[in-house]
Amino acid sequence: MIDLDLDMDAGAAVIRLRGRLTMVNAAALRSAVTDALAAGRTRIVVDLSDCEFMDSSGLGAVIGGLKTARQAGGDLRIASLSPQVSTVLQLTNLDRVLRPYDTVAGALGGN
Amino acid sequence: MTSHRLYGPRAGFWSRRTLIRVLILVTLMSGVNYLAWRWLHSVNWSYWWIAVPLVLAETYSLVDAFLFGATMWRIRERGEPPPPVDATVDVFITTYNEPIDLVMATARAALAIERPHRTWILDDGAREELRQAAEAAGVGYLTRSEDWTDRPRHAKAGNLNNALFATDGEFMLILDADQVPDPAILDRTLGYFGDPKVALVQTPQWFVNVDDSDPLGSQAPLFYGPIQQGKDGWNAAFFCGSNAVLRREALMQIGVVGYVRGVELAVREALDAAGKVVREARRTAAEHGPAVVRALGEVEAAVGQARAELRLGEPLSEITYRFQQRVDEAGRGVVAADVEALRADLAAIDALPIASDQELGAVVVDEVALDRLAARDWSPLGALESVKALVRAVDVDLFSEAQPVMPMATISVTEDMATAMRLHGAGWRTVYHHEVLARGLAPEDLRSMLHQRLRWSQGTLQVMLKENPLTQRGLSFGQRLMYFATMWSYLSGFTAVVYIAAPVLYLLFGIRPVQTFGGDFLVRLLPYLIITQVLFSVVGYGIKTWRGQQYSLALFPLWIRACTTAVGNVFFGRSLGFVVTPKERQQGGGIPWQLIRPQLIAMGVLVAAAVIGLIRLWLGLAPTAQGTWVNLVWVVYDLVVLSVVIEAARYRGPANVEEQRE
Numbered sequence: 213m214i215d216l217d218l219d220m221d222a223g224a225a226v227i228r229l230r231g232r233l234t235m236v237n238a239a240a241l242r243s244a245v246t247d248a249l250a251a252g253r254t255r256i257v258v259d260l261s262d263c264e265f266m267d268s269s270g271l272g273a274v275i276g277g278l279k280t281a282r283q284a285g286g287d288l289r290i291a292s293l294s295p296q297v298s299t300v301l302q303l304t305n306l307d308r309v310l311r312p313y314d315t316v317a318g319a320l321g322g323n
Numbered sequence: 324m325t326s327h328r329l330y331g332p333r334a335g336f337w338s339r340r341t342l343i344r345v346l347i348l349v350t351l352m353s354g355v356n357y358l359a360w361r362w363l364h365s366v367n368w369s370y371w372w373i374a375v376p377l378v379l380a381e382t383y384s385l386v387d388a389f390l391f392g393a394t395m396w397r398i399r400e401r402g403e404p405p406p407p408v409d410a411t412v413d414v415f416i417t418t419y420n421e422p423i424d425l426v427m428a429t430a431r432a433a434l435a436i437e438r439p440h441r442t443w444i445l446d447d448g449a450r451e452e453l454r455q456a457a458e459a460a461g462v463g464y465l466t467r468s469e470d471w472t473d474r475p476r477h478a479k480a481g482n483l484n485n486a487l488f489a490t491d492g493e494f495m496l497i498l499d500a501d502q503v504p505d506p507a508i509l510d511r512t513l514g515y516f517g518d519p520k521v522a523l524v525q526t527p528q529w530f531v532n533v534d535d536s537d538p539l540g541s542q543a544p545l546f547y548g549p550i551q552q553g554k555d556g557w558n559a560a561f562f563c564g565s566n567a568v569l570r571r572e573a574l575m576q577i578g579v580v581g582y583v584r585g586v587e588l589a590v591r592e593a594l595d596a597a598g599k600v601v602r603e604a605r606r607t608a609a610e611h612g613p614a615v616v617r618a619l620g621e622v623e624a625a626v627g628q629a630r631a632e633l634r635l636g637e638p639l640s641e642i643t644y645r646f647q648q649r650v651d652e653a654g655r656g657v658v659a660a661d662v663e664a665l666r667a668d669l670a671a672i673d674a675l676p677i678a679s680d681q682e683l684g685a686v687v688v689d690e691v692a693l694d695r696l697a698a699r700d701w702s703p704l705g706a707l708e709s710v711k712a713l714v715r716a717v718d719v720d721l722f723s724e725a726q727p728v729m730p731m732a733t734i735s736v737t738e739d740m741a742t743a744m745r746l747h748g749a750g751w752r753t754v755y756h757h758e759v760l761a762r763g764l765a766p767e768d769l770r771s772m773l774h775q776r777l778r779w780s781q782g783t784l785q786v787m788l789k790e791n792p793l794t795q796r797g798l799s800f801g802q803r804l805m806y807f808a809t810m811w812s813y814l815s816g817f818t819a820v821v822y823i824a825a826p827v828l829y830l831l832f833g834i835r836p837v838q839t840f841g842g843d844f845l846v847r848l849l850p851y852l853i854i855t856q857v858l859f860s861v862v863g864y865g866i867k868t869w870r871g872q873q874y875s876l877a878l879f880p881l882w883i884r885a886c887t888t889a890v891g892n893v894f895f896g897r898s899l900g901f902v903v904t905p906k907e908r909q910q911g912g913g914i915p916w917q918l919i920r921p922q923l924i925a926m927g928v929l930v931a932a933a934v935i936g937l938i939r940l941w942l943g944l945a946p947t948a949q950g951t952w953v954n955l956v957w958v959v960y961d962l963v964v965l966s967v968v969i970e971a972a973r974y975r976g977p978a979n980v981e982e983q984r985e
Contacts, residue, residue, distance in 0.1 A: 235491040235571055268575030272488070272728045275582060278640065279720035279727050287644050304579040309586055309719055311638040 216244055224320055225253035230262040233270035241270075245277035245288065254286025257319040261292035266300055278310070289319040339861075340398060346858040347392035353851040354385045360847050365838045374836040377825050380818035387815070388855060390808035395862055397556025397801070398549060404756060405514030412440040412509060412568075413492035417482055418500040419447040423456055425764075426500045430462045433498065438509040443490065447482045465489055471725040479564070480731035480738035484578075487730055492571065499565040502528070502763040512568045515754045522573030522751035523743065525551070526566045526758060530765035534977045538970040539772045540870035541765030549862050551755040557801030560755035561809070562743035565763070570751075577745045578730030586639055586719050586727075594633065594646075597710040598626045604706030621653035622710055640719045647718075650710055734789050736899065737782025744790065744806055748797035767976035769918055769968075776874075777881055780813045781899050784889035815875050816882030823879075823925050823961055826954040830936030833946045840950040873967040880921040919968040926965050933958045 217228040225248035233241060241258070248256050258274065260266075274290065281288040291313040293301065301307045313319035361381060367374045414433045418426045426444060433442040443463035446453050457464040467476070467485050477484070483497065494516065498504060505511075512524040527547035533539075554560050562569075601623045608616045629646040633639075721727045732741035743753060766772040792798060792806035828834040837844060859868060891897035916923065933955055940951045 235493070235575070238491075268572055268579055269491075271579045272575055275579065275727050276488075282718055282720040287640070289640075304576055305583040306579055307638065308583050308636070309639045311641055 216240055218244055218248060220248065220251060220253050223253060224255040224257065225251070226257045226259050226316055226320075228259040228262065232265040233263055233273065234265070234267045235269035238269045238273035238276075241273040242276050242280070245280050249280060249284045249286065254281065254284055255320070256281050256286065256288045257313075257316050258288065258290045259292055259316050260290060260294065260297055263297060264294055266297045268300070268304065271300060271304060271306055274310070275306075289313055291316045291319040343395050343398065343858070343861060346854065346861060347395060350388060350851070350854050350858050351392055353847075353854050354388055357847040357851045358382060358385050360843070361837070365844065367835050367838050370834050370836055373821075373825060373828055373834060376821045377836040380821040383814065383818050387811060390804065390811055392858075393801075393804050394550055394553035394557075394808055395858075396553070398553045398862075399556035400552060401555070401754070401756060404511050405517055407438060407510050407513035408517050410494050410513060410516065411492040412438065412494045412496060412513070413486075413490045414440050414442045414496045414498065414504075415445050415483065415486055416443065416498050416500060417445045417447070417479055417565075418453070419479075419482075421500040423450070423453050426453060427456050427460060429498060429500055429503050430457065430460055432503045432506075433496075434460070434462065435506050436496075436504055436509055437506045438513065440496070440509060441490070441492065443486060445482050445486045447476075447479075463490075468725070474723065474725040475733075476725075477729070477731075477733040478736065478738070480729070480733045480742075481725070483731045483738075484726055484729050484733075487571070487574065487578075488726060494568055494570055496568045497565055498761060499763060502565050502761040504566075505760045505762075508566075508760040509568070511758060511760055512756055515756070516568075516570060518752065520750070520752045521754055522570045522746045523560070523562050523753040524568045524756050525560055525563055525753065526756050526760045527551075528563060528566055529759040529762050531762045532764050532767060532977055536970075537867070537870055538967065538974045539766065539769065540874045540967070540971075541772070542867070543871065544866040545863055545868045545871050548757065548866055552757060554805045555753075555755040557805050558752055558799070559747060559802040559805035560753040562739040562746075562753065564737070564739035566761040573746055573749075573751045574730035574742075575728070577732075577742070577749050578728040580749065581730075581732070581745065582721070582728045585721060589721065590639055590643060590719070591633060594626060594630050598623070598630070600706050600709050601626060618653045618707060622650055622707060625649040625653065626710075643718050650707065653707065735782045735785040736778055737786070740783060740806075740809075741786045741790065744786065744792060744795065744798070747799075747802050748795050750797060767974075769915055769971045769974065772971070773878075773881060773918060776878060777885055780882060780885035781889050781892075783810055783813055784885055785893055786810070788889060788893040812875065813882055813885060816879040816884075816886065819876045819879035819882075822876070822957075823929065826957040826961070827928055827932040829950060829954045830932040830939070830958065833939070833944070835946060835950065840947065840953045845953070870967065873964045876961075876964045877922060877967050914972050916972060919972055922965050922968045926962060929958050929962055929965075 216230075217226075219226040219228065227241070227244050227248065229241070245256060256277070258277070274288075278288040290310055292315060293312045298312060301310070301312060358378075358381060361378050366378055414436065416426065416429050416433060426446075430442060430444055436442075441463060443465050444453065444457045445465050446457075447467070449466040454464050454466075465486050467482070468489070471481070471485065475481070487495075494513065496504070496509065496512075508526070512526065515521050515524045528543070529547070530541050533541045551560055601619055605616075605619045605623065608619050625646055628649075629642050632642045632645075719727075730742075731738050732745055735741045746753065766775055787807075787810040792803045792810070795803075798806070825836050828836070829840075859872075888897070888899050892899050936945065936951050936955060936958075939945045940948060945951045
């Protein structure tokens with residue numbers, strides 16, 4: 213259902229999701245975040261360019277990841293959203309909390 | 324199982340609905356006719372202190388009749404359910420302290436449900452014995468995750484929220500520990516979810532340990548019948564906590580929406596408090612040297628910037644992240660010159676004004692304590708730390724909560740009503756399916772019953788005070804009315820006092836709240852009273868509604884207590900005095916007269932008033948004979964209604980419960 217790549221370089225980790233992030237595999241994202249933090253990468257970007265669908269449980273997993281990252285003194289950001297995922301984000305007002313970055317580079321940059 | 328239905332579909336249903344509508348209109352017209360005369364022509368202003376409460380109480384009752392009429396206007400019988408959809412389903416059995424045997428009987432019945440599903444026991448008591456029993460029976464067993472340690476538990480809502488993140492079915496059937504499901508419960512309910520906007524299918528709660536006389540009024544046939552069907556007609560069927568199937572996506576969606584709202588509020592309040600703390604600290608900063616002055620200046624600028632960004636609608640995670648980094652940066656150059664002062668400050672930070680509500684375990688920002696904290700004489704470095712701690716406590720991770728996302732609403736002890744209202748507000752549909760598909764246990768003694776009713780009414784009033792349906796966004800007009808109707812009905816306690824006091828005052832002292840109890844009065848009142856009863860009997864045809872009518876008046880001390888404690892809780896943070904409903908009979912000796920003392924006193928006063936009223940009539944002291952007779956009838960009605968509590972106090976439960984459960 214979902215493929216998940218974890219790329220790490222100095223200080224940052226990029227989690228790349230491919231497929232559908234739903235209630236069935238929301239736990240996989242949460243554990244990828246935990247792995248990245250355990251490896252000392254506190255700045256995490258979730259790359260959604262190949263994530264074609266996300267339900268509210270998927271959003272819940274993103275929020276869970278944000279919480280874990282923040283408690284480890286880091287941050288979690290999301291990038292390259294498909295139109296469907298953007299719609300879900302707006303529908304739940306989650307864009308009030310998380311900025312949808314256009315690119316992974318953009319999410320990694322800034323402060 | 325052959326027939327599950329409570330009542331077969333009625334022939335000529337449309338004509339019944341038409342009849343009900345005509346009766347509603349006639350009731351309201353006669354009611355308005357009576358009330359208009361009461362307000363305009365009959366209030367006896369010389370005794371305004373009873374006359375005004377009485378006319379207000381009567382107005383309350385007319386509004387109640389209007390809301391009942393609005394509910395019945397769209398009464399909807401759905402008939403046969405659509406064929407079930409294929410889906411993954413989790414069955415959740417919630418328990419806290421119920422006997423293991425009772426929970427396992429429900430679990431075994433849940434395993435036998437006919438469609439594919441997984442069964443879970445959600446044990447908030449984390450009992451090893453129950454875990455083993457569940458394992459032996461092949462039932463899933465869930466307890467709270469580590470995240471909940473030392474955090475608010477939110478009772479049953481928290482238990483369900485915990486389970487939602489440990490399972491992944493598309494739908495979930497929720498059962499209280501004592502609600503034994505019918506094997507067909509999913510076959511009969513899943514079909515409604517063919518409509519992708521349906522979030523909830525609620526079925527009735529039916530109790531097996533109740534005999535025909537039902538002195539405690541446990542069966543609620545008017546609610547799990549015409550009232551739910553009426554609400555269903557307005558797309559406002561209520562969620563009642565058990566015997567219901569829910570769509571996970573809908574719950575998760577309102578959970579995420581609630582999370583965003585919670586974060587926004589928490590960040591705003593924390594920044595306000597942080598601003599106050601820093602402003603105070605800056606006044607004495609000069610004594611501590613230029614590094615401190617500079618640091619506090621930077622923090623104040625950071626607060627200002629964060630608040631400006633909040634106003635501009637910048638994403639909250641970025642506002643808080645930048646803010647924390649700037650505060651960290653600002654604090655770096657400052658060394659603790661006065662270690663003692665700093666230590667005292669750190670102790671104060673430990674007592675942050677984020678407290679947990681005793682009953683709900685809900686995190687509440689205690690505004691009084693927040694102001695006290697802000698007004699504290701901070702050492703400048705302590706002020707820096709306190710700002711950090713404040714923002715930390717209410718960051719986007721909602722650190723003080725076990726889970727940032729709480730799909731089941733946690734604002735009330737009755738999580739079900741609050742959750743349904745949020746679902747409706749988000750545009751989801753709900754369904755009431757009128758067929759008994761689970762059979763449970765009602766409280767068997769007066770004390771347990773009173774606790775349960777108190778909890779329901781307090782919870783409903785909490786929701787009304789915290790998320791008033793009249794002002795919530797996203798609800799339709801009909802949905803607002805349907806929620807408001809239920810909340811309104813819980814205010815009846817105050818009117819009961821007036822309805823008891825008014826005839827007593829007349830019979831004892833000849834005090835007339837109404838100009839006349841004569842022809843003008845009866846000619847307007849009688850049609851209204853009679854047509855109301857006709858409407859009630861048509862709506863409640865074949866249902867026992869009398870117990871419900873009795874209890875809405877007879878439990879007046881409890882309804883009043885619910886109102887005062889709910890207001891005290893919501894506005895002043897006081898305890899509700901909340902207890903879990905015991906499912907087993909309470910042990911104990913004699914008849915618990917003390918539980919119904921106010922009612923017994925009221926009955927004594929009513930009887931005395933009747934006797935004295937008759938004597939006064941005989942002595943020629945009564946203002947009019949007709950007035951005495953009208954008030955005597957009124958007293959007798961009050962007595963008949965109140966008498967239910969005596970029956971209830973003497974009740975010892977049905978003799979043959981065990982046989983009935985088999």
